[in-house]
Amino acid sequence: MAPSSSDAPVRILLCNDDGIRAAGLQSLAAALDGLGDLVVVAPESEQSAVGHAITTRDPVRAHAVEFSVPSGSIPAYAVTGTPADCVKLACHELLDARPTLVVSGINHGPNTAVNVLYSGTVSAATEASILGMDAVAVSLCDWSATDFEVAGRWARRVAKTVLRSGLPQGTLLNVNVPARPADEIQGLAVTRQARSRWEEGFEERTDPADRSYYWLAGTFVDLDEGQETDTRAIENGYVSVTPLQHDLTAHDALEDLRDWSWDSDE
Ligand code: MN
Secondary structure, three states: OOOOOOOOOOEEEEEOOOOOOOOHHHHHHHHHOOOOEEEEEEEEEOOOOOOOOOOOOOOOOOOOOHHHHHHEEEEEEEOOOHHHHHHHHHHHHHHHOOOOOOOEEEOOOOOOOOOOHHHHHHHHHHHHHHHEEEEEEEEEEEEOOOHHHHHHHHHHHHHHHHHHHHOOOEEEEEEEOOOHHHHHHOOEEEEEEEOEEEEEEEEEEEEEOOEEEEEEEEEEEEOOOOOHHHHHHHHOOEEEEEEEEEOOOOHHHHHHHHHHOOOOOO
């Protein structure tokens, strides 16, 4: 999108997948305080790993909640839906005007490599991008972190840059911040998504009523030797910024597939 003209007010919509009371979202709002008019529309409860799910068979409800940043209180809504629902509802119903920028996070835990597909945090930003807005997803690479200050400072830096420069049409940014003190972060690296998968199994367990259930258990496997990936940047102490797009077409395969004989039964 083209950067907004200097006289138009900057409006920033904040969302996440960890729920409206998550520390990462509170820290994100505090970090972006002063960059524009902030509005929070976030899930009422945790929605991690829901991916790009939307609610189509149940009512979606939104209620206003208190939300404070250092400069005062900002409008905020808790939504009984997914991160993608939140962005849709915000833009179509709850907000008076279209946001200049949508920032999702700060997620509790990394969203690198294949995890981008499972991530509700990234999906909120993807939805914003589909709707034609500039969008950034921010994650801190530590599931148990309570201090999001360093990640917040990087989120602010990235948000300011995007507000100034605008993103190419259909492109959103996936930002991952290594869990390190500020002075141990080496800088920012523009990366690609690492090739990876989860090697998974399910643990079968027994509940107190003596019925069996399954619990997903897996190990993340990085299959990528490349030095320019999101996972490598994090390992090396860099803030990783990966441009993503929602067009999932395998463009490189188009030409080959068009040459296949699709009409043969043999
Ligand atoms: Mn999450």
